[in-house]
Amino acid sequence: MSNKKYLCICGILAVTLIILSLPLINFSGNSEQVTSSVSMEVPAGTEEKIYLPVVMYHDIKKSSSGKDIIYPGEFKSDLEYLKENNYTSVTMQDVIDYVYEDKPLPENPIMITFDDGYLTTYRYAYPLLQEYDTKIVLSIIGKSTDDFTRVGDDHLQYAHLTWPLLDEMLEADVIEIQNHTYNLHSTRAGRVGCKQKRGESLTDYEAVLTEDIMKLQQEVVEMTGTAPTTFTIPYGEYNENTIDIIKKLGFKAALTCDYGINKITKDKETLYHLKRICRSHNYPIDELLEDVRKTIR
Numbered sequence: 001m002s003n004k005k006y007l008c009i010c011g012i013l014a015v016t017l018i019i020l021s022l023p024l025i026n027f028s029g030n031s032e033q034v035t036s037s038v039s040m041e042v043p044a045g046t047e048e049k050i051y052l053p054v055v056m057y058h059d060i061k062k063s064s065s066g067k068d069i070i071y072p073g074e075f076k077s078d079l080e081y082l083k084e085n086n087y088t089s090v091t092m093q094d095v096i097d098y099v100y101e102d103k104p105l106p107e108n109p110i111m112i113t114f115d116d117g118y119l120t121t122y123r124y125a126y127p128l129l130q131e132y133d134t135k136i137v138l139s140i141i142g143k144s145t146d147d148f149t150r151v152g153d154d155h156l157q158y159a160h161l162t163w164p165l166l167d168e169m170l171e172a173d174v175i176e177i178q179n180h181t182y183n184l185h186s187t188r189a190g191r192v193g194c195k196q197k198r199g200e201s202l203t204d205y206e207a208v209l210t211e212d213i214m215k216l217q218q219e220v221v222e223m224t225g226t227a228p229t230t231f232t233i234p235y236g237e238y239n240e241n242t243i244d245i246i247k248k249l250g251f252k253a254a255l256t257c258d259y260g261i262n263k264i265t266k267d268k269e270t271l272y273h274l275k276r277i278c279r280s281h282n283y284p285i286d287e288l289l290e291d292v293r294k295t296i297r
Helices: 003-038 072-084 090-100 119-133 142-151 161-171 202-224 240-248 268-273 285-293
Strands: 051-054 052-059 109-116 136-140 177-178 230-232 254-261 262-264 275-277
Touching: 003 254, 051 109, 052 072, 072 119, 072 161, 090 109, 090 254, 090 262, 090 268, 109 161, 119 136, 136 142, 136 161, 136 230, 142 161, 142 268, 161 177, 161 202, 202 240, 230 275, 230 285, 240 268, 254 285, 275 285
Parallel strands: 052 109, 052 275, 109 136, 136 177, 177 230, 230 254, 254 275
Antiparallel strands: 051 262
16 A cells, blocks of 8 residues: 555544544533532532521610610611512511421511510501511510509600500501510619529529519410510520520520521521621611621621
8 A cells, every 4th residue: 555545544534533532522521511510509418597687676766866776767767778678577486487387488588676665666666667567576574564554654765665555566467575574674683684693593593584584474475365485685694594494484586685697597496596786876777787797607
């Protein structure tokens, strides 16, 4: 065979081999792409979690403002922001049902909490809650509610909600009532809120806490027909004995004053250390939410 014919045959064979190998090259590329795609998926068995910001309000006044007091216009702007950004307000029962019963939570959930039960919640927040179709978690102090129901004092500088006003807001479906102690929201006799005193035995501490908390539990049931599910810790002062006691008393969750955003999973224990973000004067909710997102790890 001449050299010319030999070179021609070799060239034909080389071209044929290249053509035949093209499907294999494409398949190899696709395989690498599929493998890469699969590696991006959430591994099987990874626990689902929902990020839940809980915003803590106390008082609304037209005449003063501060760490725990905001103007009515500030609360209105907060609700406008939440509506425009597609947040949905949820209650403690919603969160408990998610954890215990696997009931779904809405997209972009947020919880709005009001502590202490000031009359201003009725005067200024209530109309806005109706206007913006928002529900709040309202934690009341039992003795304050009883006292102002009895005397009928409605001074907006210091008065608390009465049982008839609470009934009205419950009927309007804009509040969920939770337990903020009957008469332990104070700093007296060496105790800060409901925290265990230095040197106090666990037996004595449990007796004090149980008597106070269950007094309000019974009263809420008698007045509204529904028992609170959550204990809202005064001043955020507690220890693990506090948590153990409220578990024994049947509470399914606790609202603290610890700062941060909550990762809600199906672990029931996480409900006993729910974090909150304090809404203070000149700290609008968009900035508040932006800041708290930075704490997510």
